[in-house]
Each structure stands twice: as structure tokens, then as C-alpha cells.
Amino acid sequence: MSLLEGLTPAQRAAVEHVDGPLLILAGPGSGKTRVVTRRIANLVQQGIPPRQILAITFTNRAADEMRERVEQLLPESHVWVSTFHRLCVRLLRQYGNVVGLDSNFSILDTGDQKLLVRQVLSELDFDPVHFAPDKILWRISNAKNDCITPEMYQRKLEETIGDHMQMVTGKVFERYQQRLLEANSVDFDDLLIHTVTLLSENPELRATLDARHRYVLVDEYQDTNLAQYKIVAALSQQHPNLCVTGDPDQSIYGWRGARIGNIFAFRRDYPEHVVIPLEQNFRSTQSILQVADQLIGHNQKRMAKRLVTENPDGDPPQLLICPDSHQEADAVARQLRDLVETGEYRWSDCAVFYRVNALSRSLEAAFLRQRIPFQVATGVAFYERAEVKDLLAYLRLVHNPSDRSAFLRVVNSPLRGLGKTSQNRLVEWADREGLTLLEACERAKEIPKLSKAAQVKFPVFARMMGELSLAASGSVGELLSSILDRTRFLQQWEAGGSEQDGDKIANVEELVGAARSYDEHAADEISLEGFLEQVALVSDVDSIDRTTGEVTLMTMHAAKGLEFPVVVILGLEEGLIPHERSLREQNRDELEEERRLLFVGMTRAKRRLFLTQSRMRSIHGRTMPTIASPFLNEFPIERVHCDGDEWEFAQPWLEQAEASPPPQEPQLATLLPGDLMSKLKTGADLANGVTQGKVELQSGYAIGMQVRHPRYGIGTVVNLQGMGLNRTVTVRFVDGDRVQDFVSKHAPLQPIGVG
DNA sequence: TTCCCGTCGTTTTTT
DNA sequence: ACGACGGGAA
Numbered sequence: 001m002s003l004l005e006g007l008t009p010a011q012r013a014a015v016e017h018v019d020g021p022l023l024i025l026a027g028p029g030s031g032k033t034r035v036v037t038r039r040i041a042n043l044v045q046q047g048i049p050p051r052q053i054l055a056i057t058f059t060n061r062a063a064d065e066m067r068e069r070v071e072q073l074l075p076e077s078h079v080w081v082s083t084f085h086r087l088c089v090r091l092l093r094q095y096g097n098v099v100g101l102d103s104n105f106s107i108l109d110t111g112d113q114k115l116l117v118r119q120v121l122s123e124l125d126f127d128p129v130h131f132a133p134d135k136i137l138w139r140i141s142n143a144k145n146d147c148i149t150p151e152m153y154q155r156k157l158e159e160t161i162g163d164h165m166q167m168v169t170g171k172v173f174e175r176y177q178q179r180l181l182e183a184n185s186v187d188f189d190d191l192l193i194h195t196v197t198l199l200s201e202n203p204e205l206r207a208t209l210d211a212r213h214r215y216v217l218v219d220e221y222q223d224t225n226l227a228q229y230k231i232v233a234a235l236s237q238q239h240p241n242l243c244v245t246g247d248p249d250q251s252i253y254g255w256r257g258a259r260i261g262n263i264f265a266f267r268r269d270y271p272e273h274v275v276i277p278l279e280q281n282f283r284s285t286q287s288i289l290q291v292a293d294q295l296i297g298h299n300q301k302r303m304a305k306r307l308v309t310e311n312p313d314g315d316p317p318q319l320l321i322c323p324d325s326h327q328e329a330d331a332v333a334r335q336l337r338d339l340v341e342t343g344e345y346r347w348s349d350c351a352v353f354y355r356v357n358a359l360s361r362s363l364e365a366a367f368l369r370q371r372i373p374f375q376v377a378t379g380v381a382f383y384e385r386a387e388v389k390d391l392l393a394y395l396r397l398v399h400n401p402s403d404r405s406a407f408l409r410v411v412n413s414p415l416r417g418l419g420k421t422s423q424n425r426l427v428e429w430a431d432r433e434g435l436t437l438l439e440a441c442e443r444a445k446e447i448p449k450l451s452k453a454a455q456v457k458f459p460v461f462a463r464m465m466g467e468l469s470l471a472a473s474g475s476v477g478e479l480l481s482s483i484l485d486r487t488r489f490l491q492q493w494e495a496g497g498s499e500q501d502g503d504k505i506a507n508v509e510e511l512v513g514a515a516r517s518y519d520e521h522a523a524d525e526i527s528l529e530g531f532l533e534q535v536a537l538v539s540d541v542d543s544i545d546r547t548t549g550e551v552t553l554m555t556m557h558a559a560k561g562l563e564f565p566v567v568v569i570l571g572l573e574e575g576l577i578p579h580e581r582s583l584r585e586q587n588r589d590e591l592e593e594e595r596r597l598l599f600v601g602m603t604r605a606k607r608r609l610f611l612t613q614s615r616m617r618s619i620h621g622r623t624m625p626t627i628a629s630p631f632l633n634e635f636p637i638e639r640v641h642c643d644g645d646e647w648e649f650a651q652p653w654l655e656q657a658e659a660s661p662p663p664q665e666p667q668l669a670t671l672l673p674g675d676l677m678s679k680l681k682t683g684a685d686l687a688n689g690v691t692q693g694k695v696e697l698q699s700g701y702a703i704g705m706q707v708r709h710p711r712y713g714i715g716t717v718v719n720l721q722g723m724g725l726n727r728t729v730t731v732r733f734v735d736g737d738r739v740q741d742f743v744s745k746h747a748p749l750q751p752i753g754v755g
Numbered sequence: 756t757t758c759c760c761g762t763c764g765t766t767t768t769t770t
Numbered sequence: 771a772c773g774a775c776g777g778g779a780a
Contacts, residue, residue: 058770085770110769132764188770255768356767412756419756539770557768579767597768620765621771 003038003045003073007031014276015039017243018046021236021270023221023263024245027307028292028603029283029563032245036217037066039243041073043215050074054213055081056232058220060542062561066219080213084228085537088191091198091209093529098202099194104400104529106185107536111389112405113137113187120175131168139169140176144189145225145257147196150174183404192227199234206234214239220560221246221266225257233269240270248303249296252557252597254589281307281603283563285314288609292602294635299592307603316743317602317609319572319632322642324616324623325359329366331642332568335610336372336551339566345608347373349565351552353601355577359570360553367551377544377554383535387504388511392535394483395476397438398468399528407437411461414492418461422454438462476531477516484508556601567605569598572613574627598631611637636728639741701729707749712738714752720744 004012011031014024015038026032036055044050055070057063060083067081082090093103108116117133117140143153150173157170180186186194199206216235218224221244224232236242244266251260267273281289286309293307320335322328332352339345352363360376367374382388390413396406408427412418429447430440440447441462444455464486473479484490490508493501518531544552556569571577578594602609617626701707705717715733721741728741731749742749 060770083770129763134765191770252768256770358766415757417756421756537770555768576767581767618771 003042007035007038008278008280010276010278010280011035014278015042017274017276018043018048019241021240021266021273022243023266023273023275024243025263025275025277025303025305026245026247027277027279027281027305028247028250028600029281029309030278031282032278033066033069035278036219036243036245037069037073040070040079040217041077044074044077044079048215050077050079052212052214053079053217054087054215054235055079055217056087056219057081057083058223059083059539059561060086060537061544062219083537084231085188085191086533088195088231089533089537091195092186092191095198095202095205096194098205099197100181101186101194102184102400104184106183106396106400106403106406107191107533108180108185108187108405109383109389109536110137111384112185112409115408116179116405117172117176120172120179124171124175126168126172131165131172135165136169136172139166140173141189142257143173144193145227147193147226147230150177179404182402184400184402185405189227192225192231196227196230196234199231207238210235210238215241216243218242218244219246220250222248222251222260222263223253223258224262225253225259229259229262236270242270249299249305249596250560250600252560252593252600254593277305279305279308281309281311283311283606284309284603285311285607287314287316288602288605288607291317291609291635291637292599295595295602295631296599298634299595301589301592314607316638316747317605317611318638318640318740320610320612320640320642322612322614325362325614325618326366327642328570328612328614329362330370332363332570332610332612333366333370333372335568336566337370339608345566346549347551348546348549350568351554351559351562351564351566351604352568352570353554353556353559353604354570355556355579355597357555359576363553363570373548373550374553375544375548375550377552377558382507382510383538385504385507388507391480391483391489391508391511392532394468394487395479395528395532397465398470398479399532401438401465402436404437411437414487414489416457416461418454418457422450422458425450425454426458438465470526470528475516475519475526476528477512477519479528480512480515484512556597559604560600563604563606565606566608566610567601568610568612569601570612571617572611572629572632573617574629575619576617576626577629577631595631636743638728638743641739701744701749701751706752707731708752709733709750710748712740 003015007015011034014022014035017039024032024035026035040053040055043053055063055066057066063081063083063086067079070077070079070081089107092099092101092105096103096105114133114137117137118128121128121131121133121136148156150170153173154170157166180190199209213235216232218232223246232242232244244263246263248260248263251258251263254260267275284292289307289309289311296302320328320331322331336347336350339350340347354360354363357378364374364376366372383392390410393403393406393409396403397410400406408423411423425447426437426440426444430437433440435443439462441458444450444458447455450458468479468483468486470476470479473482490505493504514535515531518534519526522530544554546552552564569577574580575583577598578591582590582594611632613626613628613632615626616623618624701717701720703717703720706714707717708714709731712731712733715731715738717729718732718739719730721728721730729744729747729749730739730741732739
């Protein structure tokens with residue numbers, strides 16, 4: 001098969017590009033993965049050694065998909081496809097000593113991080129109630145994303161009038177970082193910033209890696225933060241064969257430091273670059289694309305760009321309006337069931353997205369009630385269970401004996417009478433003597449004021465840990481079971497026999513199973529490192545399996561990069577979409593990010609798109625009336641009232657608001673150099689030409705008119721609202737009490753006379 | 756040292 | 771409404 005088969009001219013140009021920097025501006029559904037994988041295959045066909053090609057993604061899922069698709073085109077090619085974080089782990093395992101890390105460093109999860117901040121707070125004598133560890137951690141993480149070191153943070157603090165929280169954060173940051181290094185540990189952000197340091201402070205190493213990875217590809221470039229940007233730049237200096245793909249309209253990670261500007265800066269950074277916009281959408285129907293396009297058109301900071309497709313019109317998107325979240329969930333379940341029962345869709349074709357994870361609950365309940373098979377994208381949940389984390393901490397401690405977080409997690413779990421008091425004495429003494437906690441255990445007798453019992457038990461614990469090793473066990477699975485034996489781990493719950501106890505035992509067994517399957521998979525390259533890395537770097541989205549025949553439930557963030565024939569987006573309400581945090585203090589950028597998020601959600605849909613709005617929603621346990629999302633005024637949509645009669649009360653939130661016209665010309669000229677701008681405008685003009693070709697029809701409906709709908713049968717027009725594009729016609733159908741609004745321009749209604 | 760109970764805060768999104 | 775955390779009792 002030719003690599004160029006079935007491609008548009010733009011796609012073909014991207015696939016054929018070999019040397020030099022390339023920016024692919026890929027709108028949703030534009031066949032980006034297809035183009036990127038074929039381009040990789042083409043590089044190899046042109047004689048470039050696969051080992052010189054490095055593709056970087058954000059999620060494991062994206063990496064797996066890309067790797068698989070490259071393998072299909074080029075079996076046994078072994079192109080390196082990795083996430084940013086894995087890439088960094090790999091570099092740091094090899095060269096981390098330069099930044100003070102031993103190759104067996106541990107990766108802390110958020111729970112460990114929080115605990116560490118708590119410890120640091122207490123060491124520094126700050127009140128953890130007033131200075132919430134979460135918030136401090138958030139600030140530290142933000143600083144790290146911007147490559148700000150503790151010293152820089154402190155210096156900045158001296159120059160400005162920082163608030164109290166900043167001062168505390170500065171102090172905690174410094175000590176936190178020091179503690180991490182002492183424990184030979186890193187947090188997620190460290191993986192990136194240590195790599196940045198590594199590359200910037202070692203010119204020869206940087207040059208070596210630059211030469212080794214001559215062809216670098218970066219997916220979702222609009223979501224890179226400063227650290228990631230620097231890593232990519234460092235690998236593309238002497239050999240700037242850098243290909244980045246992205247779409248500014250799909251930038252949804254600004255809140256965690258992503259800089260949408262990185263994609264605009266590409267031209268500045270690589271003046272000899274080529275830009276290829278992929279604007280044709282192969283995924284969605286016209287009518288879905290139209291609403292998404294109108295929505296995103298309301299963003300001010302944006303490149304002028306239109307979405308075009310040659311796909312059929314399809315069914316118009318609908319807004320399901322429900323009295324409360326319970327009925328909302330039922331309505332969604334019913335809607336999906338209806339679609340599946342037509343035989344046109346399978347459960348696995350359907351997905352439900354929401355802004356916050358909390359919204360999945362009512363849906364899960366409804367799906368259980370109605371016996372609809374579903375899976376929720378929450379992979380981390382398993383690794384967050386206490387018993388699982390404990391066992392993993394044992395592994396971490398075996399692998400990295402200086403891992404303090406792991407030590408403190410397991411030293412008294414299962415309970416062995418080594419409580420807080422004894423632990424504190426141990427830690428204090430170990431710090432004074434400059435020993436690791438395990439070393440201190442062995443010399444427990446020397447610790448002042450330590451109870452007799454603890455003086456005996458600490459060394460016993462240390463001896464047990466000393467006897468555990470991967471070498472002795474042979475495999476991770478075996479190592480785990482010998483940990484289970486030695487610690488009598490399962491005895492904690494075997495006596496109980498309650499349901500929760502059973503769950504815990506089952507979780508432990510599942511982890512052992514995961515370890516054994518890792519052992520098999522890794523074959524002769526079994527390492528504790530490999531297994532721990534695998535579990536440390538999983539994310540929610542990695543757990544979803546498209547082959548199980550189930551409806552998928554996930555956040556809109558997690559949905560990026562996926563597509564489904566049927567998509568439902570829950571909770572189009574102010575405070576939810578857009579999220580209330582983006583509404584505070586008139587933060588326009590955040591509001592635009594919320595709009596992009598909804599845009600991402602909508603553009604996942606191939607054929608059917610449903611939005612929902614519940615008129616009541618309980619938040620923090622209190623049930624409150626909701627306000628419709630302001631975004632609903634930005635595109636026309638059919639409204640379906642999912643409760644029987646309520647519609648007749650002219651509730652203000654039920655009325656079709658005038659859709660506000662999109663602002664004339666998005667202003668982005670300052671961010672966007674002329675060349676790129678003109679190319680994009682051409683595409684936009686083209687798209688405009690297409691839409692302008694359509695003639696605006698007079699609606700031709702009247703109240704009382706009988707109409708026929710291909711799906712819902714015969715009904716009566718009961719209301720008309722709005723003008724022009726947004727003219728809607730409300731029909732009450734004879735069958736099943738259904739009342740529905742149609743955008744009259746698209747309504748598949750056939751007048752059959754006046755009743 | 757552990758366990759139980761009451762109080763408090765908590766919610767964005769993720770590698 | 772729910773879970774985490776802290777304080778007090780066993």
C-alpha cells in the first residue's frame with residue numbers, strides 16, 4: 001500500500017515532509033494520527049534509521065495508539081514512541097547522577113507529595129490548617145511548570161510584595177525539594193524539570209541526544225508547558241527536524257501550565273519552518289461541526305479558521321433539558337438505549353462526558369438501574385487504594401532504600417506496634433545522624449527515649465526489608481508474594497470477613513496479578529523499576545478499553561484525542577461548563593479555555609451529539625436551581641424537554657435565547673506572523689464560501705400546523721421563536737408526550753396541513 | 756497505640 | 771453527602 005493513498009493534498013504534503021521543522025495545524029478529526037504515523041513510515045522508507053526517530057505524546061494511550069499504528073505500517077521498526085514523562089524517566093535513570101539522582105530514584109504520587117508537604121510544614125512549624133498542603137503543593141507545581149527553582153521563587157518574593165501564603169510556600173518549596181533529593185525521589189513535575197536541568201547544564205550530553213534523536217515529533221504541542229518546550233527545543237538544535245502537531249482551539253491544559261503560545265512561537269524559533277494546516281474534518285457530520293464551529297468562533301484570542309467537512313448533514317444535535325440530575329441520568333440512559341435498539345449503534349459506540357468527575361455518580365446509578373453496560377475512566381482509583389499503595393510502597397522501599405515516603409507508609413502497616421511517637425523519634429535521630437530511616441532502624445538501640453519494644457521492633461523490620469530483593473525472588477510477582485508472606489499482609493482482613501475486607505483482599509490479588517502479567521510481558525528484562533514506573537505513570541484514560549462493548553464515561557479532558565459515534569455531554573450549566581473558577585474575577589482566558597473544552601467534547605462526536613442541562617443540581621450536598629450555560633446562547637440547538645409537562649410553564653431558562661453573533665474577526669495578528677495568517681485565512685475564506693452558498697429559507701411554519709417527523713411521527717406546532725439562523729419551531733408529538741424544539745432551518749419536518 | 760466518633764472542608768480538569 | 775483528620779477514650 002502506498003503511504004500516500006487516500007490523502008488530501010495537505011495531508012500528503014505533511015507525510016512527504018522529511019527534513020527541517022514542520023508545524024501541522026490539525027483541526028479535530030483531520031486525520032492527524034494517520035498523517036503522523038504515515039510520515040514516520042515515510043521517513044523510514046527514505047532510509048532514516050528508525051532509532052533516530054522519537055515521537056512524544058502526553059498520554060500513554062496516545063503513545064500506544066501511535067506505536068501500534070506505526071507497527072502496522074512498518075512491522076519491527078522499533079520507532080521510539082513515548083510520553084514526555086516516560087522519556088524523562090528514561091533519561092534520568094541513565095544520566096540522573098548529574099542532577100543528584102541515583103538511577104533507582106522513586107516517583108512520588110500525589111498522596112506522597114501531600115504527606116511530604118505536611119511533614120515539611122510541621123518541621124517549619126507552620127499550621128497545616130491555615131496553610132493547606134493542597135494549595136501549597138499547587139503553587140509549587142505551578143512554579144515547577146514554569147521552571148522556577150526554590151531560589152528563584154525566594155528571590156521573586158523579595159522583589160515583590162508577596163502574601164503570607166507565598167512566603168510560606170517559598171520556605172516549604174525549598175525544604176520540600178531538599179527532602180525529595182535526600183530520599184532519592186522525584187514528583188511528576190520534577191521528571192520534567194530535572195531533565196531540563198540535565199540538558200541545559202550539559203552541552204555535550206545535549207548534543208549527543210540531539211544527534212541521537214534526529215527526527216523528533218511532538219503531539220498536542222499546544223499543551224506543552226515551559227519545561228516540555230525546553231526539552232523539545234534542546235533535542236532540536238543541530239538537527240531541527242522537528243515536527244509538531246497541534247490545534248490552538250484544543251488547548252485545554254492552561255491551568256496546569258501549558259502555554260498555548262508555544263505553538264505560535266514555533267515560527268520565531270524555527271524561521272525556516274513549514275506550516276501545513278489540516279482543515280478538512282473526516283469525523284463529524286455537518287450539523288455537529290457547525291455548532292462546534294459557531295461555539296469556538298466566540299473566542300477572541302484565536303486564529304481565523306473554519307471547520308469544513310464533506311460528510312453528510314446528519315441528525316441535528318439536541319439539548320436534553322431535565323428537572324434534576326436523577327432524571328437527567330435516566331434520560332441519557334433512555335436516549336442511548338433507544339439508539340442501540342435501532343441496531344445502528346452498539347453500547348461501545350457511546351460515550352458520556354462531564355466537566356467534573358463527581359457528575360459520573362448519578363449516571364452510574366442510572367446505568368446500573370437500567371442495566372446498561374458501562375466503564376468509567378478512573379484507572380488511578382485502583383492504585384489509590386490504601387492496601388495497594390502500601391504494597392507498592394514495600395516495592396519502592398526494596399528498590400530504593402532511601403525512599404522516606406515509602407518507609408513511613410509501611411513501617412507500621414500491617415500494624416507492628418511502631419506508632420507515631422516511635423516513628424518521630426526515629427526520624428529525628430536519623431536526620432541528626434544523617435542516616436536513612438532504614439539504617440537508623442538497625443541502630444535503634446542508640447536512639448534516646450525510644451521504648452524498649454520499639455528498640456527491638458525497628459531492627460526486626462529493617463532485617464526483614466534487607467532480606468527482600470528482586471534478585472532473591474526472581475520476579476516482581478514472586479517478590480510481592482514473599483512480601484505478603486513475611487508481613488502477614490492479608491491477615492489484616494482475613495479475620496474480618498466483611499465486604500470491605502473481601503474487597504481489600506481482592507485488590508491485593510489484583511495487584512499480584514498485575515505484577516505477574518508484567519513479569520510475563522517483560523520476559524527477560526524484569527525490573528522493579530519497570531513495574532513501578534508503569535504503575536506510577538498510569539492515568540485515568542489509560543484504563544479504558546474500547547473493545548469491551550460498554551458505554552464509556554469520562555471527563556472532557558480525558559476525551560481529547562478520542563472519537564465516538566454517539567456523544568453525550570452532561571451539565572451545560574453555569575458554574576459547571578464553564579466551571580465557576582473560570583467565572584471568578586472576570587478571567588477571560590480561563591473562560592475561553594472552558595469554551596475550548598466544550599469544543600473538544602463536541603468534536604469527539606461522529607454522528608450524534610446530545611448536551612444535557614438539569615434545572616436542579618446538588619452541589620456540596622445542597623440542591624440548587626441552575627442557570628443555563630452561557631455557551632448555549634452561542635449556537636442554535638434543538639431543545640428536548642425530558643419531563644412530561646413542565647415545559648408549559650414559561651420558565652425563563654427554558655426560553656430560546658438569542659444566539660449572540662460570533663465576533664467579526666478574531667484578533668490574533670499580534671501572535672500570528674503574516675505568512676501563517678494568510679494561509680489560514682485562505683482556508684477560512686474557502687469555508688465561508690461554502691456556507692454562504694446556502695440560501696436562508698423562510699421558516700414557513702405556523703402555530704397549530706400538523707407536521708410529520710421521520711422518527712417521532714405526527715405532531716402539532718405549538719410555538720415559534722427567534723429569527724433567522726436561530727428560528728426555532730416547537731412541536732408536541734402525539735406519541736409519548738414528546739415536546740421538542742427544532743432549529744427550523746434544519747428541521748426534518750414535513751407539513752401535513754392545519755389541524 | 757489504636758480505635759471510634761465528631762467536625763470540618765471539599766471539588767476542576769492530569770502526567 | 772462524603773471522606774479525611776484530629777481528639778479523646780479504651
